[in-house]
Amino acid sequence: MLQKIDVGTCYRIVFEALALGDGVQSIVDALFDYTKMPIHVVDNSFKVLAASFDRTTGSPHLDEMIVRKIVPLDVVIGDYCRLGYLELLEKHQKSIVVDWGVIEVPQASAAIRINGHIAGLCATTFSNQEQALEALEVNDILCKALAIEFDRHQRGEVLPADPIHQVLTREIFCDLIPEQIQKGSSDLINSSLLQPGYQMAVITSIVPNNTMVQYVQKAIADVFPGTFYLNTGEYLYLFMDNFPEGDSAKNRNKTVGQLMEKYQCFCGLSGVFDDLAKRSNFRLRAQKALEIGHAIHPDKNLYFFDDYYLEIVASYAAEGLGEAGYTLPELEKLLEIDRKKGTDYYLTLKTHLVLGNNMNLTAAKMHIHRNTLVYRLAKIEEIIEVDINDLEVVRRLKAAMTLRYVAETMHHHEISSCPQHQDFWARLP
Structure with missing residues (x-):
C-alpha cells in the first residue's frame, strides 16, 4: 500500500531542514526520508545541486546524473529543449507532470524562482499515478523552500529564524505581491499550520x-x-x-x-x-x-x-448605480425646496424614518414641538405625494437616503471637508 503523504507534515519537514542552514541536499534528503519519492534539483545551467533516491527506478540516466553532477547533454537537448518542457515550466507557476527521460518515469516538475527569475529546476518522481497529486503538492512546497535557500545563498544572508512563518506570509498575501500578481500566484497555504x-x-x-x-x-x-x-x-x-x-x-x-x-x-x-x-x-x-x-x-x-x-x-x-441611479424624484423635490427656501424638510423626513416614524422621538431629536412636526410632515407628504407611513415607501426612501448619505460622506472625505449631519444617519441616538 502506498504511503499517505500529509502536506502539513511536508511543510514542517522542509522548513525545519531549511532553518538548519545545511544546504539544498539536506532539505531534499529530509523530504525524501518522509515521502520516499525520488527528488533531484538542478540550477539554471543544469548542474545537479542535490538528489535523493532509493534506486528503485533503475534509471541509468539518473545514476549517471548523480555521479557526474550534471544532466547529460542529450537529455538537456532531447527533453528540456526539443520537447518543450523548459518552456512549459517557464509558463507555469506551480508544478506540472512531465515524463522526462532523465529518470524515465513521470515526475512533478517546477521552476525555482527568485524575484520572478528562474534559478533552477526541481522534480519529484512518482511511480504510481495515485501519487501524482501528492507529488505535485510536495514539489510545490519544496520549490518554495529552495527559492528561499537559493536567495539566502546568493545574498550571503542568515536565514530568518522562522522560515515557515516567512513562507506562510507570502502565501497569505500572495495576491498583494506585485511579482506574484504578474506571474500568477499559487496557493499552497495549509490550514494545519x-x-x-x-x-x-x-x-x-x-x-x-x-x-x-x-x-x-x-x-x-x-x-x-x-x-x-x-x-x-x-x-x-x-x-x-x-x-x-x-x-x-x-x-x-x-x-x-x-x-x-x-x-x-x-x-x-x-x-x-x-x-x-x-x-x-x-x-x-x-x-x-x-x-x-x-x-x-x-x-x-x-x-x-x-x-x-x-x-x-x-x-x-x-458607486455602481451612480447618482442618477439611486436618486428618487420625490426626495430631489425636498432637497430643491430646502436649497431655495432654507427649510429642513429632507433632514426632518430622514430623522423621522431613522427613528421608526416615532413622532415623539423625532420632535425631541429635531428640538421642535410635536405639533410643529405634525405640520411639517404633512407638508412633506404634500410635496412628495407619497404616504410616508407606507412600509414599502419607507423602505424605498430609506434606501435612497442611505446611498446618498454614503456617497456624500465619501465625497466630502476626499476633499477634506465634513458634511453637515454627517454622523447622524450612521448612528441612532
Whole structure:
C-alpha cells in the first residue's frame, strides 16, 4: 500500500531542514526520508545541486546524473529543449507532470524562482499515478523552500529564524505581491499550520508616512509575535490566527486600538472567519471598514466591519448605480425646496424614518414641538405625494437616503471637508 503523504507534515519537514542552514541536499534528503519519492534539483545551467533516491527506478540516466553532477547533454537537448518542457515550466507557476527521460518515469516538475527569475529546476518522481497529486503538492512546497535557500545563498544572508512563518506570509498575501500578481500566484497555504479563527486588519497612518507604519509593525510584532504582516508602504496588512473569543478578543482589539492612538494610525478590522480560502474577501472587508469608517468617524482609530456593514454595502451600490441611479424624484423635490427656501424638510423626513416614524422621538431629536412636526410632515407628504407611513415607501426612501448619505460622506472625505449631519444617519441616538 502506498504511503499517505500529509502536506502539513511536508511543510514542517522542509522548513525545519531549511532553518538548519545545511544546504539544498539536506532539505531534499529530509523530504525524501518522509515521502520516499525520488527528488533531484538542478540550477539554471543544469548542474545537479542535490538528489535523493532509493534506486528503485533503475534509471541509468539518473545514476549517471548523480555521479557526474550534471544532466547529460542529450537529455538537456532531447527533453528540456526539443520537447518543450523548459518552456512549459517557464509558463507555469506551480508544478506540472512531465515524463522526462532523465529518470524515465513521470515526475512533478517546477521552476525555482527568485524575484520572478528562474534559478533552477526541481522534480519529484512518482511511480504510481495515485501519487501524482501528492507529488505535485510536495514539489510545490519544496520549490518554495529552495527559492528561499537559493536567495539566502546568493545574498550571503542568515536565514530568518522562522522560515515557515516567512513562507506562510507570502502565501497569505500572495495576491498583494506585485511579482506574484504578474506571474500568477499559487496557493499552497495549509490550514494545519494555522489555528482558527482568523482575522484580517488593514492599517494606515494619519498622513502618508511609511516610517510611522513601520513603527506600528514593530510594535504589533512585539505584542502579537505570531502575527503575519505585509507592509506595502501605504498600508500595513495583518493576518491573525487563533483569534480568541469573549473578553480575550475584546482585550486584543483594545490593545490594537491603543497602538493606533499611540502612533496616530487607523485600523480597519474584518470579522472572524474559519475558511482560509476567504482571506482575501475578509481583507477587503477590513479595507472597506477602514475607508468608510474613517470617512464617517475621522476622530476614531479603530473601525470594525460589523459596525459599518450597512454603509459599506451602500458604498458599493452607490458607486455602481451612480447618482442618477439611486436618486428618487420625490426626495430631489425636498432637497430643491430646502436649497431655495432654507427649510429642513429632507433632514426632518430622514430623522423621522431613522427613528421608526416615532413622532415623539423625532420632535425631541429635531428640538421642535410635536405639533410643529405634525405640520411639517404633512407638508412633506404634500410635496412628495407619497404616504410616508407606507412600509414599502419607507423602505424605498430609506434606501435612497442611505446611498446618498454614503456617497456624500465619501465625497466630502476626499476633499477634506465634513458634511453637515454627517454622523447622524450612521448612528441612532
